Amino acid sequence: MVSIHFPAGIFTVYCRDCWKSDKWDPVDYGRDYNFNKPFFKQYRELMESVPRPNLTGNNAVNSEYSHACESVKNCYFVFWSYFSEDSQYCYALLLSRNTFNSYIVDKSDHANESLHSNRIYKVNYGYFADDCINSNFLFDCIGCSDCLGCVNLRKQKYCLWNEKLSKEKYREQIKYWDIGSYKRLQEAEEKFISLYLSTPHRYAHIINSQNVTGDVLRDTKDCKMCFSALDGVQNCKYLYFGGLNLKDSYDISAGGDTSALLYEIFGTFGSQRIKFCVGGGGSQDNEYSDWAENSSHLFGCIGLKNKKYCILNKQYTKKEYEELLPKIKKHMDEMPYVDKKGNIYKYGEFFPTELSAYAYKETFAFPWYPKTQEEVEAEGWQWRSPQERSYPITLNSKDLPDHIRDVSDSITQETISCAHNGSCDEKCLTAFRINQEELEFYRKMKVALPRLCPNCRYSQRLAWRNSFHLYKRRCMCEGEKSLNGTYTNVTSHFHELEPCPNKFETTFSPEKPEIVYCDQCYKGEFL
Amino acid sequence: MKLTDRIKRYKYILQTLFQIAAFKIKVFFYKLKNK
Numbered sequence: 001m002v003s004i005h006f007p008a009g010i011f012t013v014y015c016r017d018c019w020k021s022d023k024w025d026p027v028d029y030g031r032d033y034n035f036n037k038p039f040f041k042q043y044r045e046l047m048e049s050v051p052r053p054n055l056t057g058n059n060a061v062n063s064e065y066s067h068a069c070e071s072v073k074n075c076y077f078v079f080w081s082y083f084s085e086d087s088q089y090c091y092a093l094l095l096s097r098n099t100f101n102s103y104i105v106d107k108s109d110h111a112n113e114s115l116h117s118n119r120i121y122k123v124n125y126g127y128f129a130d131d132c133i134n135s136n137f138l139f140d141c142i143g144c145s146d147c148l149g150c151v152n153l154r155k156q157k158y159c160l161w162n163e164k165l166s167k168e169k170y171r172e173q174i175k176y177w178d179i180g181s182y183k184r185l186q187e188a189e190e191k192f193i194s195l196y197l198s199t200p201h202r203y204a205h206i207i208n209s210q211n212v213t214g215d216v217l218r219d220t221k222d223c224k225m226c227f228s229a230l231d232g233v234q235n236c237k238y239l240y241f242g243g244l245n246l247k248d249s250y251d252i253s254a255g256g257d258t259s260a261l262l263y264e265i266f267g268t269f270g271s272q273r274i275k276f277c278v279g280g281g282g283s284q285d286n287e288y289s290d291w292a293e294n295s296s297h298l299f300g301c302i303g304l305k306n307k308k309y310c311i312l313n314k315q316y317t318k319k320e321y322e323e324l325l326p327k328i329k330k331h332m333d334e335m336p337y338v339d340k341k342g343n344i345y346k347y348g349e350f351f352p353t354e355l356s357a358y359a360y361k362e363t364f365a366f367p368w369y370p371k372t373q374e375e376v377e378a379e380g381w382q383w384r385s386p387q388e389r390s391y392p393i394t395l396n397s398k399d400l401p402d403h404i405r406d407v408s409d410s411i412t413q414e415t416i417s418c419a420h421n422g423s424c425d426e427k428c429l430t431a432f433r434i435n436q437e438e439l440e441f442y443r444k445m446k447v448a449l450p451r452l453c454p455n456c457r458y459s460q461r462l463a464w465r466n467s468f469h470l471y472k473r474r475c476m477c478e479g480e481k482s483l484n485g486t487y488t489n490v491t492s493h494f495h496e497l498e499p500c501p502n503k504f505e506t507t508f509s510p511e512k513p514e515i516v517y518c519d520q521c522y523k524g525e526f527l
Numbered sequence: 528m529k530l531t532d533r534i535k536r537y538k539y540i541l542q543t544l545f546q547i548a549a550f551k552i553k554v555f556f557y558k559l560k561n562k
Contacts, residue, residue, distance in 0.1 A: 109554070121554045
């Protein structure tokens with residue numbers, strides 16, 4: 001079976017179905033709290049004894065290679081997704097189908113190589129695109145159809161490189177930009193990047209939100225330092241990827257679905273008053289617990305379902321639990337866990353990183369904050385060198401047919417080398433295969449076959465969004481032109497010929513070459 | 528789950544269903560027009 005755990009690791013790993021079954025009971029691994037040892041040390045011992053699932057998620061139908069997904073069907077290499085089907089190589093797919101190589105795509109159909117897009121159909125390379133149909137290479141476009149290589153357009157049709165054409169002229173010119181050919185695809189990509197760099201961008205992707213700071217926010221209110229918060233996030237701070245009525249929460253990585261009062265959690269849904277927990281859902285009043293399903297009042301527990309009043313997986317009565325819990329919290333303060341670097345972990349701190357079940361390079365943090373082995377080891381965290389890969393390459397990516405129409409079905413039998421060939425720092429798999437569904441999809445989308453492995457494709461896609469850091473900057477509109485002089489304004493703004501005085505917090509770092517405008521100047525130019 | 532949360536959830540589900548339906552209708556007409 002495939003697993004998120006290292007094969008030679010110390011953990012007992014069950015397959016997802018067995019782990020979720022009633023054939024075993026995590027309470028059998030329960031133990032008394034030992035007041036002579038720090039809590040985190042006891043927790044780690046419990047971690048090593050309680051079986052762990054190879055992959056997490058619920059209701060995955062014919063999706064053996066999906067992880068942390070809820071109700072997905074016929075999906076392959078799909079992670080953190082919700083009610084989606086017939087998709088491959090996607091991350092955080094929501095209510096979508098027939099979507100490949102995408103990252104946070106919502107309610108879409110036939111999307112390829114897209115990122116942060118909502119309701120798109122037949123779109124290749126759609127970044128921050130909403131309600132777009134039959135288009136390729138879009139950035140921050142809304143309500144567009146039949147467009148190619150456009151940035152910042154609203155409700156447009158037949159546009160090529162931001163230029164409006166007649167239907168006939170568009171049909172004629174689009175014949176040249178046939179992205180079914182890899183050479184033409186590369187040419188289009190280069191042209192798109194130069195257009196992207198010469199066009200101003202809004203300081204943040206914020207839609208229908210009030211009193212917020214962060215990036216990629218939709219229908220949110222009173223949120224600070226939040227990133228990728230969608231649909232009813234209210235009164236939250238330090239959040240990455242949350243949504244569906246999440247309220248009054250702090251320090252969240254993936255959480256939501258009618259949750260409130262979450263603090264320092266990762267991947268918890270439909271829960272209230274949860275602190276320092278990982279995974280799980282439908283729970284209340286849990287602390288320091290992993291994968292607690294429909295449970296309440298758990299402390300230091302792993303994998304419990306439908307339980308109440310447990311500590312270190314041992315069942316207590318309500319009275320015993322309420323008596324013991326304050327003593328444990330006091331003990332955590334009196335005998336804190338001290339890691340190799342001398343950091344002190346008392347009650348109120350998240351789990352020490354060095355006790356994690358995963359090495360740094362295997363975690364979600366690595367693509368966003370890449371670190372070398374020396375840096376990771378200096379922090380006292382785990383490092384595991386990637387497994388050596390020696391796939392028998394049967395086809396070099398350079399020898400792939402240029403046009404998708406020239407690709408025969410026999411390509412599904414080939415092991416293709418990744419164009420990066422392990423030379424990048426993107427967890428390159430060095431080789432990849434094209435499966436039948438994927439080939440059919442590329443044919444349907446009329447797009448050239450990829451030359452990179454899925455991991456390299458993922459890293460390339462992430463480069464289209466900024467990291468989770470806000471910089472205080474001034475609007476780059478200088479009156480007639482942008483600050484670097486590459487863009488000439490088409491309308492006059494409220495500040496007329498003077499530089500715009502507006503300041504904002506943006507994820508675009510000052511070193512980045514993009515032109516960044518405030519909301520007023522951006523709307524003046526493009527809306 | 529509180530009643531207000533439950534109502535919000537149903538409202539969200541309905542809203543999402545309408546959004547998907549509207550998107551599907553849009554795609555349907557697009558396909559019809561470009562047949």
